[in-house]
Amino acid sequence: MEKFERHQGAVAPLDRANVDTDLIIPKQFLKSIKRTGFGVNLFDELRYLDEGYPGQDASQRPLNPDFVLNQARYRDASILLARRNFGCGSSREHAPWALEDFGFRVIIAPSFADIFYNNAFKNGLLLISLDEDIVDQLFSDVEANEGYSLDVDLANQRITKPDGEVLTFEIDAFRKHCLLNGLDDIGITLQDEAAIRDFEARHRQARPWLFRQAQ
Amino acid sequence: MAGQTLYDKLWSQHLVKERDDGTALIYIDRQLLHEVTSPQAFEGLRLAGRRPWRLDANLATPDHNVPTTLKERAEGNTGIKDPVSLIQVQTLDDNCESFGIEEFRINDARQGIVHVVGPEQGATLPGMTVVCGDSHTATHGAFAALAHGIGTSEVEHVLATQCLLAQKMKNMQVRVEGRLGAGVTAKDIVLAIIGRIGTAGGTGYAIEFAGSAIRDLSMEGRMTVCNMAIEAGARVGLIGVDDTTIEYLAERPFAPQGELWDAAVAEWRNLVSDDGAEFDKVVTLDAAEIEPQVSWGTSPEMVTNVSGEVPDPASAEDDTVKHSYTRALEYMGLSPNQKITDIKLDKVFIGSCTNSRIEDLREAARVARGKKVADNIKLAMVVPGSGLVKRQAEAEGLDKVFKEAGFEWREPGCSMCLAMNADKLGPGEHCASTSNRNFEGRQGYGGRTHLVSPAMAAAAAIAGHFVDVRQFAANDDTQVQEA
Numbered sequence: 001m002e003k004f005e006r007h008q009g010a011v012a013p014l015d016r017a018n019v020d021t022d023l024i025i026p027k028q029f030l031k032s033i034k035r036t037g038f039g040v041n042l043f044d045e046l047r048y049l050d051e052g053y054p055g056q057d058a059s060q061r062p063l064n065p066d067f068v069l070n071q072a073r074y075r076d077a078s079i080l081l082a083r084r085n086f087g088c089g090s091s092r093e094h095a096p097w098a099l100e101d102f103g104f105r106v107i108i109a110p111s112f113a114d115i116f117y118n119n120a121f122k123n124g125l126l127l128i129s130l131d132e133d134i135v136d137q138l139f140s141d142v143e144a145n146e147g148y149s150l151d152v153d154l155a156n157q158r159i160t161k162p163d164g165e166v167l168t169f170e171i172d173a174f175r176k177h178c179l180l181n182g183l184d185d186i187g188i189t190l191q192d193e194a195a196i197r198d199f200e201a202r203h204r205q206a207r208p209w210l211f212r213q214a215q
Numbered sequence: 216m217a218g219q220t221l222y223d224k225l226w227s228q229h230l231v232k233e234r235d236d237g238t239a240l241i242y243i244d245r246q247l248l249h250e251v252t253s254p255q256a257f258e259g260l261r262l263a264g265r266r267p268w269r270l271d272a273n274l275a276t277p278d279h280n281v282p283t284t285l286k287e288r289a290e291g292n293t294g295i296k297d298p299v300s301l302i303q304v305q306t307l308d309d310n311c312e313s314f315g316i317e318e319f320r321i322n323d324a325r326q327g328i329v330h331v332v333g334p335e336q337g338a339t340l341p342g343m344t345v346v347c348g349d350s351h352t353a354t355h356g357a358f359a360a361l362a363h364g365i366g367t368s369e370v371e372h373v374l375a376t377q378c379l380l381a382q383k384m385k386n387m388q389v390r391v392e393g394r395l396g397a398g399v400t401a402k403d404i405v406l407a408i409i410g411r412i413g414t415a416g417g418t419g420y421a422i423e424f425a426g427s428a429i430r431d432l433s434m435e436g437r438m439t440v441c442n443m444a445i446e447a448g449a450r451v452g453l454i455g456v457d458d459t460t461i462e463y464l465a466e467r468p469f470a471p472q473g474e475l476w477d478a479a480v481a482e483w484r485n486l487v488s489d490d491g492a493e494f495d496k497v498v499t500l501d502a503a504e505i506e507p508q509v510s511w512g513t514s515p516e517m518v519t520n521v522s523g524e525v526p527d528p529a530s531a532e533d534d535t536v537k538h539s540y541t542r543a544l545e546y547m548g549l550s551p552n553q554k555i556t557d558i559k560l561d562k563v564f565i566g567s568c569t570n571s572r573i574e575d576l577r578e579a580a581r582v583a584r585g586k587k588v589a590d591n592i593k594l595a596m597v598v599p600g601s602g603l604v605k606r607q608a609e610a611e612g613l614d615k616v617f618k619e620a621g622f623e624w625r626e627p628g629c630s631m632c633l634a635m636n637a638d639k640l641g642p643g644e645h646c647a648s649t650s651n652r653n654f655e656g657r658q659g660y661g662g663r664t665h666l667v668s669p670a671m672a673a674a675a676a677i678a679g680h681f682v683d684v685r686q687f688a689a690n691d692d693t694q695v696q697e698a
């Protein structure tokens with residue numbers, strides 16, 4: 001997992017509450033053998049005017065001009081501003097995979113669904129919950145200023161606005177530690193690499209037949 | 216100090232580190248890989264720029280998606296008609312090749328269902344920890360190996376770290392004492408156990424199967440029993456080491472040789488529960504009372520004696536049971552109190568990681584020899600568990616027995632166990648199946664699965680409905696004498 005220390009990026013506003021994982025990535029795209037490549041189908045039903053299916057050439061599909069991510073000013077956004085209960089619905093890990101693959105690193109919303117929250121951190125996304133009125137203010141700021149961007153500093157738990165105003169946010173210590181150091185479950189286990197190597201050497205000596213190849 | 220159970224011994228031999236939160240890192244000796252649950256794990260490794268920790272701990276083979284007709288198989292991967300299946304199999308090939316993991320490919324004689332291949336190669340050894348992205352990994356416990364089914368993210372975790380994050384289970388012992396009647400097999404033992412303790416009876420436990428009836432089983436029979444530990448709710452099933460275990464493993468390709476073999480055997484002898492070891496729960500069954508079993512419902516615990524009847528939901532002990540019985544009977548198209556032997560069949564499937572080994576095929580062939588599949592059976596198929604099982608069966612002439620009786624003789628794979636390839640049931644069709652799950656739609660949309668032993672499946676194919684294989688064999692003897 002990539003380390004997350006500080007991120008500066010453009011913000012896109014998705015003004016809709018209860019965005020569920022089916023909306024983030026519809027079920028027909030779950031058959032893939034990959035964890036990548038879901039970005040073109042992120043928010044598929046909102047983003048395109050036709051029905052999506054796996055293997056389509058997305059560049060030929062009719063775009064919904066009203067959808068926020070299709071507007072030129074938000075195309076390069078890497079911070080998503082969202083509404084309450086973002087990520088509800090099924091447990092599919094494809095949802096954070098799709099958001100990440102599209103290029104998002106940070107999502108700011110008043111609240112997130114539990115499982116999605118977990119899955120997102122496992123995949124290197126930083127989710128920030130801010131009070132509803134602060135989020136409201138951000139929505140107006142973003143809409144009023146083209147090219148609006150934020151500077152997110154995880155180590156100090158601070159968000160700096162273009163005008164210099166600073167917002168602070170909460171995050172649990174363990175998740176922060178994992179993100180700052182780029183640790184996923186595997187990363188955490190690998191912190192015990194020495195203990196594993198040590199065990200393996202003793203195990204190999206005691207039971208060498210477990211380490212043999214076919215003859 | 217009280218003695219240790221086999222599970223406790225295996226656990227402590229692999230414990231790398233205990234964490235404060237109650238989880239532990241345990242070292243994994245063997246990972247078996249197949250095409251369905253590994254692609255995202257390999258991709259995860261690649262994205263994170265990681266390498267497998269220990270290549271030689273892994274062994275791969277495609278099984279779930281492979282076609283089983285000779286014609287398609289002759290074309291190798293290109294014979295796989297479903298594009299999604301094809302991509303999965305090709306992806307496994309590519310991943311194994313690029314990472315350097317040993318794989319038995321689609322037309323390698325050693326290819327087969329992972330849980331048949333591992334033991335057959337001696338890649339599963341006593342005292343190992345074995346994992347695979349498949350819940351029937353418990354099969355390998357028949358060799359006193361601590362074997363877990365795991366998910367895709369855990370497959371990646373094991374590839375990268377050679378460890379699994381696990382929590383210690385409780386110990387359960389299921390003792391089956393006495394002698395099985397003629398015509399009663401390992402499959403009937405395990406179905407009877409599930410009927411007794413239920414599909415959640417083993418949840419949270421590692422089940423050790425013990426007692427004289429278990430000791431009397433061949434390794435194939437023991438694998439059948441451990442295979443279905445998961446249907447009793449337990450992720451782990453175990454059987455202690457004895458002469459049968461050791462004889463089975465001698466000379467297997469991955470098994471140690473010479474002095475190393477002797478040293479290994481000396482240690483393997485300790486892989487039994489100590490006298491006086493304490494179990495959190497003990498269940499005892501009398502082998503002599505076990506009859507051939509047939510499942511009538513949509514959960515493996517909905518099972519009864521072949522001489523029995525479909526239960527009447529009205530007599531269920533509570534409303535939840537009543538409701539699930541009613542729903543099951545409706546799905547299965549059966550009526551309350553219907554005799555099991557009156558259930559008419561449309562298809563017969565002999566195969567799967569539960570019952571596709573050489574002993575299973577011999578057992579079925581013994582019943583089918585010189586007989587004909589009944590006219591109402593649209594398809595009766597025998598799918599060996601691996602290329603080597605197939606070869607052995609052909610050397611013994613079993614393929615001829617089956618073909619002459621009207622069975623199709625197929626190429627190895629999971630096949631109609633889960634119907635991911637072209638082998639499946641049509642809506643409403645009843646199937647006598649030697650597999651392990653009878654969930655709704657498991658063998659095809661609307662399909663109705665009845666779990667039985669290979670002998671019972673063969674007898675049912677010939678009769679066109681369920682019959683008690685014990686009477687079936689008796690009739691057969693008389694006919695032979697009369698002739």
Ligand code: SF4
Binds near residue numbers: 278279329567568651
């Ligand atoms: S035979 Fe069936 S249960 Fe066994 S591994 Fe294959 S699909 Fe799973």
